Amino acid sequence: MKVLILTLGTRGDVQPFVALTQELQRRGHAAVLGAPKRFAELVAGQGVVFAEVDDGPLRVLDGGSAVGDVASGGMGAKLALMRQMPAMFTRVLDDCWRLASTGPGRGADVIVHNGQVLAGQHVAEKLDVPAVLALPMPMYVPTRQFPWPGQQFPSWLPASMNRMTYAGMRAPAMMFGRTVDRWRAGLDLPRRRGRHDPLRRSDGGVAPVLHAVSSAVVPRPADWPSSATVTGYWFADRPDAGNGAGLDEAVWTGGSEPPVFVGFGSMAGTDPVATTRVVVEALRVAGVRGVLATGWGGLQEVPSLPDVFVSGEVAHETVFPRVAAVVHHGGAGTTAAAVRAGVPQVVCPFVGDQPFWGARMQQLGVAPAAVAQRELTVSALAAAIRQAVSDPVISDAARRLGERVRAENGVATAVDLLEQQIDGDR
Structure with a gap:
């Protein structure tokens, strides 16, 4: 055939x-x-x-x-x-x-x-x-x-x-x-x-x-x-993806808790610079370290910060299992990778099917309520991140769902x- x-x-x-x-x-x-x-x-x-x-x-x-x-x-x-x-x-x-x-x-x-x-x-x-x-x-x-x-x-x-x-x-x-x-x-x-x-x-x-x-x-x-x-x-793993997407090993070993991944894929929004400022400040308010994936421009490069690490496009299959939570736009592929990794999520949808996936992740108990991009503020995102990384009910639901999907x-x-x-x- x-x-x-x-x-x-x-x-x-x-x-x-x-x-x-x-x-x-x-x-x-x-x-x-x-x-x-x-x-x-x-x-x-x-x-x-x-x-x-x-x-x-x-x-x-x-x-x-x-x-x-x-x-x-x-x-x-x-x-x-x-x-x-x-x-x-x-x-x-x-x-x-x-x-x-x-x-x-x-x-x-x-x-x-x-x-x-x-x-x-x-x-x-x-x-x-x-x-x-x-x-x-x-x-x-x-x-x-x-x-x-x-x-x-x-x-x-x-x-x-x-x-x-x-x-x-x-x-x-x-x-x-x-x-x-x-x-x-x-x-x-x-x-x-x-x-x-x-x-x-x-x-x-x-x-x-x-x-x-x-x-x-x-x-x-x-x-x-x-x-x-x-x-x-349908998952395709890249054999050359490594174990950290080119990030320094200090990203994974430099803190008492794993970092939070933030990436909006191909979604750039109306003001990526302002969005990046909101994300960085929300990570600080939430008290977590972060990995920012700039993707196609949804997030921008930031000055060197001790607890925020910037990368380009990352291999989801290797990075997501190593983070405390995945903050993303709700694209079908990114959602699937986060589900498979078995980690909590925070969905910040832009358009199309992304609000559907954000709502579905909340219904499954693996994410707090989605934070739409038009409502993305420091306080709203920080609260969602804190809930995702600290609520044991969410962590357990994410772990169990990941086990089912990986099987x-x-x-x-x-x-x-x-x-x-x-x-x-x-």
């Missing part, structure tokens, strides 16, 4: 597919990972065939202000961002087809895609092979159990309306439909009904969906169709299901 994997998004949208590619290769299958070119270094050395896809709308994250404006709730910023993004997808679509038709993905028996890349089901239709939707969050399949994670909804929303909120997943078709249709026309694909819905196959049937999430974190909703599965997380092998389950899918379509 040959599998072409297509994904677009931030690190949390790429790293799970590295693990999937590795497991496919261990089983003797050919697999190619197509992902944004900015992640070439992340993937390097992990033994997978990596094919670059244009960064497309990820360039919005480089400036930072657009995401920060959206997070602060400005409708004008949301509309401006929507106008920019369709044109950014044309090269992404072209690259996906090139990989599948003449590139290293040529001859694939199945296309696995995360939906955000937009090209997955269309490439599969042109090649007349199955498409499998795979993603690290329960974003596409409606359920009464919880509202659509793509947006924060009021707590008073009745469960009877939860399924209706998944209409939010129609937004990509509205925003990018014309761009995709022009590209489809170039491939001589018809304007068939349901062509923009990744839950539908080109013949009208139901497409399989693999959720790379632990059932201990998101139990499979009873009202999901049989085509939707929860496999467990799973989600990526093996996912490959089992892919093999069954291909055998069933033959």
Whole structure:
């Protein structure tokens, strides 16, 4: 079996597919990972065939202000961002087809895609092979159990309306439909009904969906169709990650208690300098040492401080188990890594599904109430950090949840299901 994997998004949208590619290769299958070119270094050395896809709308994250404006709730910023993004997808679509038709993905028996890349089901239709939707969050399949994670909804929303909120997943078709249709026309694909819905196959049937999430974190909703599965997380460990992300050993041995990790990944916010000041002061008020990961600019470099250590991007799998708590933005990938590490969390969500994960961590008892970025103050963050590192109930819940997640092998389950899918379509 040959599998072409297509994904677009931030690190949390790429790293799970590295693990999937590795497991496919261990089983003797050919697999190619197509992902944004900015992640070439992340993937390097992990033994997978990596094919670059244009960064497309990820360039919005480089400036930072657009995401920060959206997070602060400005409708004008949301509309401006929507106008920019369709044109950014044309090269992404072209690259996906090139990989599948003449590139290293040529001859694939199945296309696995995360939906955000937009090209997955269309490439599969042109090649007349199955498409499998795979993603690290329960974003596409409606359920009464919880509202659509793509947006924060009021707590008073009745469960009877939860399924209706998944209409939010129609937004990509509205925003990018014309761009995709022009590209489809170039491939001589018809304007068939349901062509923009990744839950539908080109013949009208139901497409399989693999959720790379632990059932201990998101139990499979009873009202999901049989085509939707929860496999467990897909983790890919970097063999060269070391034991401290390049940080001096004094970070780990220089205090009576482990430090607190703080990192907001690719989320820069409207004023990273001010955010960094709040974080540093909150660590001081909470009375803890800290490790600041600057990531893509969400936190900035700070002057040399005795109890605050600055790093670039870190290997979550090696750093998180060594800290007292993880303060993060609530991205699906970072949340999964913190859960696996079995340490308390403090979630400071910006946009999208991040408030969903913040609420879920609180419900599971592994984190205090989330501190939204627009409400991020020294006192609020310091209080949350103190609670996370000192409450034995939170520590115990985090430890037990981590043990459950580490006992799973989600990526093996996912490959089992892919093999069954291909055998069933033959």
